[in-house]
Amino acid sequence: MSIQDDIIKQARAILEYDERINLHRSPIEISIRNGTLMLAGEVEDLTTKKCALQLLRNQQLAGVSTFVDRLTVRPTEQRGDGALRDTLCRALLEESTFRNCTLQGRAKEVAGQGQGFKKVDFETWQQADREPSGLVQISVEEGAVILEGHVPSPSHKYLIGTMSWWLRGGRNVENRLEVVPAREETEEELVDGLRLILEKDRLVEADQIRIDIRNRVITLTGWVATEEEKGMAEADAWCLSGVADVVNQIEVRK
Template structure:
């Protein structure tokens, strides 16, 4: 058996063991392109996507990962509808009010909002096959993460490529991740953030506290996964009896 065949076998076994990845309902295609392992297919949720990528990258013999995984959307939408929803969400977010908002559609760019703030951030939105891409620049990790999470919140979104650059460069940290998740939980109308404690260590997020319903527990975890840079979420939230 070749090294790559052994790697494929090891990755498949690791994916089978992870309870949040259902290969029977959502098969994942795997093949090597040179030394890089390509993962493709549609997975059940963002947790399954990120965990699959992490497990594959950790397997011996895998030089790099090419991510072609997509998430089953909560609602099937055309690219135009997704673009409109993402655009509106970014326009309505006060934290992004200093940002120019531009959309790329049908081969041309349109400026939706142009600010007068010096050194204002610029966010360009494009959508292809349900995948939202955010290009441009922002001035903080918080704004980068907020823009990405809002794009994930659109029901038709299958993936988010957050290519926003931080200018001027700013060091990232666990505290930045924690702050972004707390802010997102505050915005989520389905979550009571006052009952949830968030801690981050080496980009692994832990949620603790009490929630009223199982659905709220699931929504809080999803919000944490939506945040750029999160590698793992440990959900210790308890559902009130």
């Protein structure tokens, strides 16, 4: 067995051992080249996608220096890119948190100067009305939402990313938003961001859930009425960038 095959075998064993990942329902392709381990395939939900990548990162596999995530989430319904973009833009317009952000949706690509050059054209849905302001540009390509621009706080970044994951029919979210002015995102900001997200999530009773964090590992405790609500709270936590793991100790009380 080659060194690469041995690494792939170790990685697969790690995924199979974790009860949150079902490789029968979510077949994950693992490959490695020049120290880069890549995960690809279509998985059943966001928790599986995020958990699989983070599990392998946390293991610090010998011979692996970088990771590439090409996993997508199986869409709950079929929707076109334009419909996904417009639905997200309308949802952000209704959210008061983003009134200080200019919101733009990618309209189309138009021919530009030079051979093969294309210019991306954005339609402005909202102009920021106060400072500090942000600029959020939304594109959707083959079911993947791409967020670019800048926002005034980590909470803005977390909430926009999560609302993008809430879209029915979406397959992936690339949150490239920068926080301006730049600063390191603290654990306290992660907790504040998740609390805001849980309060906005209509499928979760946020008052019944407690959030603890240590070394960027989020632990959820409390109680909810259904397994679906418990799973949604965990998925919301995985939406935050910079999370090392999510421990879901929420109880279901019917």
